[in-house]
Amino acid sequence: MxxxxxxxxxxxxNDINNWRRLENLIESRMKLYNYREIRTPVFEETSLxxxxxxxxxxxxxxxxxxxxxxxxxxxxxxxxxxxxxxxxYLEHNLGxxxxxxxxxxxxxxxxxxxxxxxxxxxxxxxGAEAIGSNDPALDAEMIELSYSVLxxxxxxxxxxxxxxxxxxxxxxxxxxxxxxxxxSKFSDLSDDSKKRFNSxxxxxxxxKDETDQIIMNQAPKILSYLDGQDLSHFExxxxxxxxxxxxxxxxxxxxxxxxxxxxxxxxxISPKIGSQSALCGGGRYNLLxxxxxxxxxxxxxxxxxxxxxxxxxxxxxxxxxxGQKIDVYIVRIDQDxxxxxxxxxxxxxxxxxxxxxxxxxxxxxxxxxxxxxLNSNFVIMVGGNEFKHGNVVVKxxxxxxxxxxxxxxxxEIKRKLSK
RNA sequence: GUGGGCGUAGCUCAGUUGGUUAGAGCGUCUGGUUGUGGCCCAGAAGGUCAUGGGUUCAAAUCCCAUCGUUCACCCCA
Numbered sequence: 001m002x003x004x005x006x007x008x009x010x011x012x013x014n015d016i017n018n019w020r021r022l023e024n025l026i027e028s029r030m031k032l033y034n035y036r037e038i039r040t041p042v043f044e045e046t047s048l049x050x051x052x053x054x055x056x057x058x059x060x061x062x063x064x065x066x067x068x069x070x071x072x073x074x075x076x077x078x079x080x081x082x083x084x085x086x087x088x089y090l091e092h093n094l095g096x097x098x099x100x101x102x103x104x105x106x107x108x109x110x111x112x113x114x115x116x117x118x119x120x121x122x123x124x125x126x127g128a129e130a131i132g133s134n135d136p137a138l139d140a141e142m143i144e145l146s147y148s149v150l151x152x153x154x155x156x157x158x159x160x161x162x163x164x165x166x167x168x169x170x171x172x173x174x175x176x177x178x179x180x181x182x183x184s185k186f187s188d189l190s191d192d193s194k195k196r197f198n199s200x201x202x203x204x205x206x207x208k209d210e211t212d213q214i215i216m217n218q219a220p221k222i223l224s225y226l227d228g229q230d231l232s233h234f235e236x237x238x239x240x241x242x243x244x245x246x247x248x249x250x251x252x253x254x255x256x257x258x259x260x261x262x263x264x265x266x267x268x269i270s271p272k273i274g275s276q277s278a279l280c281g282g283g284r285y286n287l288l289x290x291x292x293x294x295x296x297x298x299x300x301x302x303x304x305x306x307x308x309x310x311x312x313x314x315x316x317x318x319x320x321x322x323g324q325k326i327d328v329y330i331v332r333i334d335q336d337x338x339x340x341x342x343x344x345x346x347x348x349x350x351x352x353x354x355x356x357x358x359x360x361x362x363x364x365x366x367x368x369x370x371x372x373x374l375n376s377n378f379v380i381m382v383g384g385n386e387f388k389h390g391n392v393v394v395k396x397x398x399x400x401x402x403x404x405x406x407x408x409x410x411x412e413i414k415r416k417l418s419k
Numbered sequence: 420g421u422g423g424g425c426g427u428a429g430c431u432c433a434g435u436u437g438g439u440u441a442g443a444g445c446g447u448c449u450g451g452u453u454g455u456g457g458c459c460c461a462g463a464a465g466g467u468c469a470u471g472g473g474u475u476c477a478a479a480u481c482c483c484a485u486c487g488u489u490c491a492c493c494c495c496a
Contacts, residue, residue: 109496275490335455
């Protein structure tokens with residue numbers, strides 16, 4: 001038997017309720033903050049991601065689904081959305097049309113990692129990008145917006161962490177300081193961190209190794225190396241968050257893995273979903289647009305993992321477990337009333353009434369059981385003596401009462417259903 | 420890429436130190452009035468015990484391999 005590809009999951013009819021609930025919530029929150037939806041293709045030219053995300057990042061260097069199409073072009077299934085949004089922004093000259101633009105998306109993403117709790121190879125993210133402003137209020141708005149989706153979905157155990165990475169210049173100075181600090185401790189570092197020393201030194205802050213953590217607690221911190229402008233930008237962000245009463249903590253160890261971040265970074269984590277605890281991550285990327293061939297343009301954004309949100313929701317018991325519900329189930333009493341049932345179903349549906357009937361030639365009892373299982377508000381029975389007088393029986397499934405009404409008068413049937 | 424756990428009915432799982440026809444609950448189906456649901460009762464269907472090999476008189480149970488899955492490292496949403 002053919003099975004789904006490792007790391008991919010079917011979203012079955014029984015799962016769909018909560019997905020739709022999340023999607024609807026995202027749409028309504030985004031609308032409140034005036035973000036407009038953008039959809040981009042699932043694949044792009046590979047170079048977009050290698051240039052945008054960073055050649056040396058794990059995502060680009062070992063996790064992308066890349067293939068060559070028949071024309072010889074190297075193509076990659078999108079591992080994240082920011083690069084694609086910026087590409088579309090530049091390709092369609094949206095910057096000329098709007099000097100400031102807010103966009104959001106809901107989309108599948110693809111990364112070839114080993115699956116584990118909260119990590120799939122095809123997964124879904126929603127996120128937002130605001131392009132054209134360096135206003136710290138926007139950084140704060142991003143945090144508030146993403147947090148508001150999580151909270152309104154029903155999650156309670158959430159923690160907001162923020163940090164600032166400054167500019168590439170100040171970060172370089174800082175990284176040099178960090179390098180010289182770590183040189184003397186190099187032999188004590190874990191093997192992983194020894195590798196990180198060369199590849200991505202800031203990542204050593206993320207290490208779960210105890211010795212690493214002790215060493216890094218003593219290490220110089222990035223905030224002391226920010227220049228005046230970046231520092232006051234960060235202060236402003238914090239001020240705005242405080243203004244709206246959002247609880248957060250500054251975590252100087254919070255470094256993001258993608259190369260394009262500058263200044264503010266943030267993460268919202270949940271302790272409820274295992275080791276992949278980040279529900280949402282984002283920050284400012286003031287240099288990316290230039291890097292991808294546009295004019296220098298400040299921008300900020302975030303992405304959130306939908307499977308992780310649903311996982312957290314499950315573990316916090318905030319899933320909606322309500323089942324199916326329909327308005328009417330038509331029970332066919334006599335086998336030969338198939339045409340009448342079919343016609344009535346059509347009429348009811350065209351009147352906006354959710355209607356179901358039997359397709360398996362089942363007994364009246366089985367049809368009734370099915371009506372009950374589907375949580376039908378009413379049953380309409382077609383056949384028997386009543387039908388000989390031109391009537392059908394309308395049964396209220398809640399209280400069990402039933403009345404007769406004319407089969408030919410759809411308006412009268414509708415009236416009986418509204419009681 | 421590295422390491423650990425686990426693969427028995429549609430689902431969740433039992434299965435004693437290897438020992439006859441492999442079980443339960445839920446779900447499904449049928450029946451309990453001729454034309455009426457929920458609760459209850461009775462019955463039924465449904466399993467190559469992941470796959471392949473080995474040990475043994477005997478394997479769901481022990482060993483090996485493969486595949487799948489899951490968790491963690493790594494990395495990230």
